[in-house]
Amino acid sequence: MDHLTVVDHPLVQHKLTIMRDESTSTGEFRRLLREISQLIAYEVTRELPMTTKRIKTPMVEMDAPTLDGRKLALVSILRAGNGLLDGMLELVPSARVGFVGLYRDEETLEPVQYYFKAPSELDERLVIAVDPMLATGNSSVAAIDLLKKQGAKNIRFLCLLAAPEGVARMKEAHPDVPIVTAALDERLNEKGYILPGLGDAGDRMFGTR
Numbered sequence: 473m474d475h476l477t478v479v480d481h482p483l484v485q486h487k488l489t490i491m492r493d494e495s496t497s498t499g500e501f502r503r504l505l506r507e508i509s510q511l512i513a514y515e516v517t518r519e520l521p522m523t524t525k526r527i528k529t530p531m532v533e534m535d536a537p538t539l540d541g542r543k544l545a546l547v548s549i550l551r552a553g554n555g556l557l558d559g560m561l562e563l564v565p566s567a568r569v570g571f572v573g574l575y576r577d578e579e580t581l582e583p584v585q586y587y588f589k590a591p592s593e594l595d596e597r598l599v600i601a602v603d604p605m606l607a608t609g610n611s612s613v614a615a616i617d618l619l620k621k622q623g624a625k626n627i628r629f630l631c632l633l634a635a636p637e638g639v640a641r642m643k644e645a646h647p648d649v650p651i652v653t654a655a656l657d658e659r660l661n662e663k664g665y666i667l668p669g670l671g672d673a674g675d676r677m678f679g680t681r
C-alpha cells in the first residue's frame with residue numbers, strides 16, 4: 473500500500489464538504505463521520521488476506537472466499553477516533569477494539585496520554601488506528617509508538633483530514649504505516665489547526681466547548 477492514499481470517491485467528498493461547513497449540526501456531523509468511515513474502511517481493508525471455505529449453497533457445494541487469519545484490531549484514538557470506530561465496527565463487527573487516550577496540550581501541541589488498552593496478540597493482527605485529524609502528527613506518532621511497543625507490526629492509520637506537516641512527521645517516524653485519508657488539506661495555522669479543516673473534531677462530534 474502507498475504511504476498516503478486519498479479516498480477521492482464522490483460520496484466521501486460530498487459528505488466531507490457538509491462536515492466542514494460550520495453550520496452543520498453536531499448530530500449531522502456525527503452521522504456523516506460514521507457514514508464516511510465505512511467508505512474509507514473499504515479502502516483500508518482492500519488487501520485483507522483471503523482464503524476459501526467449503527460451503528453448500530441451496531444449489532451446489534463451492535469453495536467460497538472468506539477472510540483469513542486473526543481478527544483485525546481497530547484502535548480508536550480518543551475522543552474523536554470513536555466517530556470513525558463506530559462506523560467501522562458496523563462493517564467489521566468481529567474486529568477486536570483498543571483505545572489510546574490522548575489529548576493535545578493546547579500550548580505545546582504535545583500529546584498527553586491518559587489511557588491505553590489494546591487487544592491481545594497485536595503482533596498477529598492487522599491493526600488499524602483511527603483518528604479523524606492528522607495535524608502535527610504528534611498524537612498519531614505517539615499512539616503508534618504505543619501500539620508497536622505492544623507488539624503491533626502491521627499497522628495502518630485511518631483519518632478524515634490530514635495536513636502535509638502531519639503526513640511528513642508520520643513518514644519520518646513510522647514509514648511502514650500507510651495512511652488513508654479523505655483529504656489532504658493545505659497547512660496548519662499557528663495554533664496547530666488544519667486549514668481549511670473542519671475545526672476541532674472532538675468538539676464538533678460531541679458538542680463541547
Ligand SMILES: O=P(O)(O)OC[C@H]1O[C@H](OP(=O)(O)OP(=O)(O)O)[C@H](O)[C@@H]1O
Pocket residue numbers: 549550551552553574575576577581583603604605606607608609610611612638664672673674675
Ligand atoms: O496531529 P495532532 O497535532 O496531534 O492533532 C490531532 C489530534 O487532535 C485531536 O484530538 P484532541 O487533542 O483535540 O483530543 P479530543 O479527541 O479528546 O478532542 C485529534 O482528534 C487528534 O487526536
Ligand SMILES: O=c1cc[nH]c(=O)[nH]1
Pocket residue numbers: 605607664665666667669670671672673674
Ligand atoms: O484542525 C484540527 C487539528 C487538531 N485537532 C482537531 O480536532 N482539529
Ligand SMILES: [Mg+2]
Pocket residue numbers: 552672673674675
Ligand atoms: Mg479535540
